Amino acid sequence: MTSSKKRHRPLLYSTCDEDSRSEARAMGITEGDDVLSVTGSACRTLSLLVNNPRSVTSVDSSAGQNHLLELKLAAIRHFSYDTLLEFLGVDHSSDRLALFEELVPALSPGAVGYFRHYRRAVRNGVILAGRHERLYRGIVAPVLRVLYGSAIRELFAARDLDRQRSVYRQRIDGPLWRSLVRNGFSERALRLVLNDHSYNVVVDVGHCGEYVLDRLDHTLTNHLVSDNDWVSFMFHGRYPDREVLPHYLRRENVTAIRAATTLVTPVHADLTGYLRGLPDRSLDKFSLSDVTSCIDHGQFTTLMSEVVRTARPGARICYRNCFARHRPGPELLDTLERDDELCAALDFDDYAFVYVFEIFSVRDRAGPVADGQEAVACEPAT
């Protein structure tokens, strides 16, 4: 066990700070698709199963994140909806460790060893266990409760945007709020809490806190917070009720995930290294999360050249930028067609608010068909 602890770090992400409804709009997954996903908290990977693609390969360089995917999927398949929410930590449970033992036959030895080692994460509700989530549970939500308790209750009670905007502007927005967000999300603070020694973090947006303040202002004035699972989690340190759960945990999506026949394969690897081992034209959809937050511009260029090589004609690629602004280089512009309209729509609509979207279709390598010309057949893959 000691050696497993040395090899595998505790969870950094345990619940979704991404809006998987955006992924559904960007990807258009169908039943024949072979999908590549970055695992992270596993929530977005699980959401991809709702449309029952042929396969989902979910890659993460942190083994614990993939063990979390196995655990969540096993729990979805094994438990009733009520027990699932108890086990994961949405609802109260008297004995999650006993529930975990029921899942053991469905888990790999690696996942069993990992969660036996980190049993406290299971006992306290695994979706609350990540370092990222503990920041919101242990610091952000308690501080907000002390400073803005009754205003936050009013904000979440608002049933229309006019009312929400007026609570936000009159009772929350002001010098204290702005200073808290600017300093709380400064580059220094973020590196302290979230950085992993293997990440190469790039900041292209100027001041991180200023950027978050601006995006938070957008969400608090344009999205009803009572519908928004991530903002609810940020402000409360938990999901206040079953009406505001991440996409994959909504009752109808749990039913769809259970029914899916998708082959799900968690892979512990560096993403670019994994893609290098695949043949040309292997994949239809790439759901790359904000892996862009962990890599520098050179690594991004190499990653995208492997993505394009392994993409089938017509493939869709979706990734989010947070503080970096990674864009494919000019060498890929003939191959990738950016969906400008959808990127702009998701930048506005996305509930997770801090991300901006990059969504591309992969053109056939024979190039676009000019008006009045016959399509040229592709070279077979070598």
Ligand SMILES: C[S@@+](CC[C@H](N)C(=O)[O-])C[C@H]1O[C@@H](n2cnc3c(N)ncnc32)[C@H](O)[C@@H]1O
């Ligand atoms: C920045 S996190 C995003 C978490 C995400 N927002 C969520 O809700 O789950 C992305 C994940 O990418 C993984 N990662 C970072 N760099 C990677 C790489 N080069 N190859 C594979 N996975 C990587 C990290 O371990 C982390 O779990």
